[in-house]
Amino acid sequence: MGMGKKMLSNYLYRDSIPLHTLKSLLDSSGNSWDLIPKGCKLGVKRDHATVPRIIKIDDSFMRLLGYYLAEGYARSKERSLYQIGLSSMEDDILKDMEQCITDVFGIVPGRSNHVLTISSRLVYHLFTGILGTGKGAKDKRIPSGLVSLPLNKIRHLLSAYFSGDGSVEKDRLHVTCSSVSRRLLQDIGLQLLRFGIFYRLKHERRPVGGAAKEFYDKKGESHVFDLYYLSIRSSYARRFAEEIGFVSMRKEAALNSVLSKEGTPRSIVSGDAILDEIKTVEPTRAEADYLYDIEVEDHHNFLINDFVVSANCDGDEDCVMLLMDGLLNFSRSYLPGKRGGWMDAPLVLTTRIDPKEIDKEAHNIDIMERYPLEFYEAAEHFATPKSVEDAMDMVAKHLGTASQYKSRFTHSTSDIAAGPSNSAYKTLGSMVEKLNVQLALARRIKAVDADDVAERVINSHFLPDMIGNLRAFSRQKVRCVKCGAKFRRPLLSDTCPRCHGRIILTVKEGSVKKYLDVSMRVADEYDISEYTRQRIELIGIEIKSLFESDKSRQMGLFDFM
Structure with missing residues (x-):
């Protein structure tokens, strides 16, 4: 392993070993990481703080995460500084933050006035890299891997977050919080909905103040930032008090003092949904070139902005496009002059359908x-x-x-689209297979004349197909396989005059005669009219005369007897 005796004794003396060396030892001995005691800790070179190998997602961890989302930040300087900071002006919150850090990481944070600091490279990367909670206020998010945790754990995160960024109005039951990160408040709101707590999200643009204003004033600039508010009112604020609450004793007392001042919700509850009034509808020009209608199976609806239920158009967009086509792309000059040209033309557009007029x-x-x-x-x-x-x-x-x-049916159904999702016409391969199944079904149904079905298939499908392909074969173009050039008639030479490539036909012999044998077989098996039989025989003679050469045909003695 390239390890000397001195290096090994150094590892034993320090009671620590590099991770890559430990992995080599485990691999060479055929052991796994399960051999390592769970009580071992992780550390980084030139970093005195160590963290447990296994971090439990318990109440302390969830509260610490909530505190960080509300009042935390991360800062670093390459190879010299990796810190996580938490701040609060309330002593009970600051003490709980310190206790959570000790419970989770087993370390005591540094404290200066109302700020706690964790100087650890591992903790820094845990928050910013592994969990992805963000470094500053604008990019904070609830870790995606934790959004589906049980509610008894999520409540500790929310309680700690609202203890930092939340507030309670003095004279009415109204809980709010604010952030410069819209995505963070959407994450918080989604978790509130899991508790059955309805909220509103508002937005405003506000000029900076305090030290930030002085900073921009010195630069001769005016700065405006976006601020988002999450609002919980009336009975939903009461549910917040019952299910979540505050860690902060001051805010918890303020919430309890206004529980008696619960107002009437402005929204209407309908089952497990809330009907809220739409104040304004404004068109918004999309930045993308194309818009798509999302199709959701079964329910045909989805969430917008985490809690607004919206249904997909379900064909409405097709109606709009067809209507616009009739209004914009229509002219009587487009209609053919022959009979029937006006049958489906949108000469009259109506918003009301009268059953008498259909x-x-x-x-x-x-x-x-x-x-x-x-x-x-x-x-x-x-x-x-x-x-x-x-x-x-x-x-x-x-x-x-x-x-x-109104209408009635012989057979009731819960879905108008119920039944086979794929017909036998698509599952069967060739046309011959489809014909055999169709004739077999016709023989079993007493009300169906199988002979008539057989003759109809021959007259409506097989004969027109053979006649059309025979005509196409006689008028076909030829094509060069090398350069792709097409010629209107067969050439005298079998090579391309442009590139000397091989010339081939565009209509094959097989496409002309593919239904001849099956037509003759059906004519023998079923009682079809003599007229149809003669048509099959005549087309057979034409195909034979076209593809068989009398000069090259091999003859036997019986041909002369």
């Missing part, structure tokens, strides 16, 4: 909880819908009445 298709929707026997008997004989219209209750029969906005 498409007639919506009037033909039935609103029945159960269908009559007459309906099923008509379905068994493939009757037309018009023949059973009198037996069905539909939307059209309720137009102009109060029930036109």
Whole structure:
């Protein structure tokens, strides 16, 4: 390990060992850090203060953290000064700060007037680096790793913080605190909400005073800073007194003296939420180029500024964009002159929907909880819908009445989106697989004619696809695989005239004939019309004549018999 006898005896004499040396010893002996006694302490070279190896997150630690957030600061000078300072003008608070430091770190802080100082590099890095509590007033935060601690621990942090930065009004039940760090007060407020304590956060810009004002006056400058206030009133201030309170005896006595002066809350409680009045709504121009709507599953809402519940737009933004599209990007000159060009054009924009004015298709929707026997008997004989219209209750029969906005269903559901989240059309791979499943389902349903389904699929999908691809193959362009150049017609040469690269077709043989075999198979298995059969045979002959060469076809003896 490169350690001499003198160095080893020095470690034993001082009863200390460098961390890297200790790790080497543990690794070489096959042991872990669990072998080290829990009572060992940590220290730094040229630093007389040592701290426990394990720091418990107990009541003293949480109060010390609260005191630091309210009245603490950190300062350092490279390799010479690492200090944590705490100050208070109240003796009982200063004594509790000192006791907390001793309980947590096992050291006695230095004291000068109303300031306690911890001179320790390890403690400095604990607060500023590991915990991330910040060095000065503007960058202080509650450590992110502690925000979910049980309330019986958080209450000690809050009690100590309010003992430093908090106050109580003299003639009414009103607890406040102030800070130049908005984020810190938001952290404090979030913890208050865990206790069921509602608060308000206010902001004002204030000119500096005292020694700071003299400093800026000498420089010929005027300085204004942002100050934030956290306010707890009425019944929530009473809950603060019951659940948290002050460590400061003076402030605790002041709080108890105004408990009888509880006012009526201005906010309205609704379940586990508070309905608060909105005083003003002001548009704010965003600094970002784009704004996004946050989507939250299940509840569709989220917190703004830690306690304001806001719902996502849920399609509202789509409505606004569609409306603006109709207002800004529309002109009658855009509409095609052919029949049907005006069907979906936004020629009329309305803020009120009259059920009588919507498409007639919506009037033909039935609103029945159960269908009559007459309906099923008509379905068994493939009757037309018009023949059973009198037996069905539909939307059209309720137009102009109060029930036109009501509906009934054969099957109740708690969610309009309930059901399969992914259809078989997406889970099945090829079109052949989808066709096989569709025909198998048609054979099982008595009300469905499987032969008719098979013929409809061939006429509406397979034949148009093969005819279209055959036409595209005969008119296709060719492309060079090397330079990407495209040519309108096949070239006389099989190489590119620009780069001499290989020329390939853009429409493949497989895309033309991919549905030919399955169409012929379906035509054999199902009773389709003779007309459809002949169409399949004719397209097969055309494909065969296009892709098979009579000259290169291998012939046998039977071809001449």
